[in-house]
Amino acid sequence: MGRLVAISNRVADPRKAAAGGLAVALGEALNQTGGLWFGWSGTIVEGGTPGEGDLHVQQAGAVKLATVDLCREDHDSYYLGYSNNVLWPVFHYRLDLAQFEAGFIGGYRRVNQMFARKLLPLLKDDDVIWIHDYHLIPLAAELRGMGCRQKIGFFLHIPLPPPLIMAAIPQHEWLMRSLFAYDLVGLQSEADVQHFSRYVQQEAGAEVLEDGRHRAFGSTVQVKAVPIGIDVDEFASLTHGREAQDLYERMREEYARRRLLIGVDRLDYSKGIPHRVKAFRDLLAHYPENRNSATLIQIASPTREDVDAYGDIRRELESLCGAINGDYGELDWMPVRYIHRMVARKRIPGLCRAARVGLVTPLRDGMNLVAKEFIAAQDPADPGVLVLSRFAGAAEQMKEALLVNPYDTHGTAEAIQQALQMPLDERRRRHQALLAGIREFDVHWWRRTFLQALSQAGAD
Numbered sequence: 001m002g003r004l005v006a007i008s009n010r011v012a013d014p015r016k017a018a019a020g021g022l023a024v025a026l027g028e029a030l031n032q033t034g035g036l037w038f039g040w041s042g043t044i045v046e047g048g049t050p051g052e053g054d055l056h057v058q059q060a061g062a063v064k065l066a067t068v069d070l071c072r073e074d075h076d077s078y079y080l081g082y083s084n085n086v087l088w089p090v091f092h093y094r095l096d097l098a099q100f101e102a103g104f105i106g107g108y109r110r111v112n113q114m115f116a117r118k119l120l121p122l123l124k125d126d127d128v129i130w131i132h133d134y135h136l137i138p139l140a141a142e143l144r145g146m147g148c149r150q151k152i153g154f155f156l157h158i159p160l161p162p163p164l165i166m167a168a169i170p171q172h173e174w175l176m177r178s179l180f181a182y183d184l185v186g187l188q189s190e191a192d193v194q195h196f197s198r199y200v201q202q203e204a205g206a207e208v209l210e211d212g213r214h215r216a217f218g219s220t221v222q223v224k225a226v227p228i229g230i231d232v233d234e235f236a237s238l239t240h241g242r243e244a245q246d247l248y249e250r251m252r253e254e255y256a257r258r259r260l261l262i263g264v265d266r267l268d269y270s271k272g273i274p275h276r277v278k279a280f281r282d283l284l285a286h287y288p289e290n291r292n293s294a295t296l297i298q299i300a301s302p303t304r305e306d307v308d309a310y311g312d313i314r315r316e317l318e319s320l321c322g323a324i325n326g327d328y329g330e331l332d333w334m335p336v337r338y339i340h341r342m343v344a345r346k347r348i349p350g351l352c353r354a355a356r357v358g359l360v361t362p363l364r365d366g367m368n369l370v371a372k373e374f375i376a377a378q379d380p381a382d383p384g385v386l387v388l389s390r391f392a393g394a395a396e397q398m399k400e401a402l403l404v405n406p407y408d409t410h411g412t413a414e415a416i417q418q419a420l421q422m423p424l425d426e427r428r429r430r431h432q433a434l435l436a437g438i439r440e441f442d443v444h445w446w447r448r449t450f451l452q453a454l455s456q457a458g459a460d
């Protein structure tokens with residue numbers, strides 16, 4: 001196989017820790033193979049020219065990083081506007097939060113065109129190009145228009161919604177047609193593949209061929225569920241690192257008489273954090289034996305703070321946590337510890353391992369890597385229990401978790417109670433099955449499976 005060229009909105013030095021599922025997974029994949037990683041530099045140039053940006057190239061171990069600056073206007077329309085105020089909410093089924101401003105689409109197309117222009121001279125004939133996520137859906141079409149003939153694959157890290165939700169986006173047909181410029185489109189779940197298939201059949205009269213191939217708009221694309229995984233060994237080894245161990249021991253000591261529940265998320269409305277906190281309040285209300293005992297530590301790391309909806313959820317969460325602590329707290333016990341800061345990656349496994357219950361209850365999520373990290377961090381002899389939303393992509397694979405509907409506050413509280421009461425042998429049995437699953441379908445499986453399918457796509 002030729003060199004791997006990965007393209008995503010943000011690029012991170014794969015030798016350093018990153019927050020956010022895509023950066024973590026791609027960094028791990030590229031670290032293995034080497035190659036080129038292309039994307040936005042993170043720099044916003046005030047007063048720059050739309051559609052223009054300086055290119056920076058640097059070597060980071062085996063990986064060459066090529067990044068482009070964005071001017072303020074492009075950043076605001078491409079990134080804040082179309083990507084995060086249109087595609088992110090709609091793809092997470094939140095039409096109520098979408099802002100369909102006419103000016104956004106121009107910036108989105110302009111930046112995708114600029115990325116194609118900047119990337120093209122860096123490409124070699126036998127490169128395999130792997131484009132990631134919703135910011136860059138039309139990038140292959142732009143590259144093809146400039147004469148690029150290499151294999152191009154796309155992986156969508158977020159859910160692909162059902163046709164009638166997709167159809168709310170004014171440019172939905174253009175977006176979906178853009179996917180036909182790829183040889184392979186990878187999605188997180190079978191449910192997402194069905195949504196794609198239904199959309200293209202209903203809206204574009206697509207013909208469904210073998211192996212997930214779909215023919216429409218005069219071309220054929222293969223669409224396949226390739227659920228993303230984590231590097232289980234790396235995460236498990238972090239668990240035994242000094243930072244994780246120190247934290248684990250401190251937590252164990254501090255919560256010796258109490259039971260710890262943990263949530264680790266970016267503070268995003270898709271993650272269902274307020275719903276989770278309400279379920280925890282319901283637990284305290286209906287199962288009083290947990291008062292003065294069960295403690296929820298919720299890490300909600302800051303993200304996209306310049307998008308309005310994120311300020312709203314922060315305020316909602318702060319007032320909810322304050323109210324619960326006020327209503328139920330004791331002089332020596334705070335029911336909820338809410339931390340709105342990024343926690344060092346090396347410490348997260350220690351926190352997960354000290355917890356009796358992991359709460360991963362998004363309202364909608366492409367996959368959710370935290371669910372898998374929680375399982376990887378557990379002590380197999382005395383593991384914690386995962387309470388997982390049925391609306392996370394991970395639920396298709398992680399059937400031995402306690403699956404919940406996060407909109408059902410009392411139902412979620414009951415599942416938490418079941419997790420807190422679960423006998424050791426059942427905890428072990430569930431953990432063993434979950435661990436075997438995340439080991440088999442780890443991040444290396446994901447990369448291999450996607451790239452193998454890409455190398456074969458369109459070959460016949």
Ligand code: GDG
Pocket residue numbers: 017018019020021022024025157158228264265266299300301341342343344345346348365366367368369370373
């Ligand atoms: C997208 C999709 C899909 C979180 N807080 C901190 C921190 N994290 C790390 C976690 C985990 C990652 O960030 C989050 O991954 P998720 O998968 O939960 O979610 P998204 O960022 O929304 O990622 C998602 C993913 O792409 C991959 O395809 O699973 O569905 O939405 O690794 O541990 N890391 C550190 N400090 C924190 O405070 N260091």
